[in-house]
Amino acid sequence: MTIMERTLAIVKPDGVSRGLIGEVIKRLEGSDFKIVAIKMLHLTKKQAEGFYDVHKGKPFFESLTDFMSSGPAVMMILEGENVIARYRELMGATHYKEAAEGTIRREFATDIEKNVVHGSDAPETAAFEMTYYFNNLEIVS
Ligand code: CDP
Ligand code: MG
Numbered sequence: 001m002t003i004m005e006r007t008l009a010i011v012k013p014d015g016v017s018r019g020l021i022g023e024v025i026k027r028l029e030g031s032d033f034k035i036v037a038i039k040m041l042h043l044t045k046k047q048a049e050g051f052y053d054v055h056k057g058k059p060f061f062e063s064l065t066d067f068m069s070s071g072p073a074v075m076m077i078l079e080g081e082n083v084i085a086r087y088r089e090l091m092g093a094t095h096y097k098e099a100a101e102g103t104i105r106r107e108f109a110t111d112i113e114k115n116v117v118h119g120s121d122a123p124e125t126a127a128f129e130m131t132y133y134f135n136n137l138e139i140v141s
Pocket of ligand 2: 119121
């Protein structure tokens, strides 16, 4: 069964500084995902901590939130059938060395942390993450 879904996608600060915004968007559009919201933000450390609250206490939390607040990032809401899982597939596994051939992370990530893109992992996390950055007026329908 197919379900129309929305998910949060981010081009992380490493992707923005390396000029990969266009590359990521090309792949999103090529996969028939509809971009229904988009903005660029330079997160504060506190904003990054709030976004990644689910990872609070983990060994990589400090470094991750430093990285995510180190420069501008591009936040997007994607819409499509089963877009949550399909976008996770397009990104590839968290660690680029384990990511499948042809995925964004396999081709462009340089590190387990600096892995170019973020994507929500479930409907509940997608709902939290989308409202963390966007209000209803910023989402087209
Ligand atoms: O982003 P994804 O959902 O694939 O992975 P996660 O387990 O939710 O972790 C969030 C982010 O933390 C990753 O995308 C990495 O940037 C970073 N991370 C890390 O630096 N070291 C780890 N061992 C695991 C994750
Ligand atoms: Mg995650």
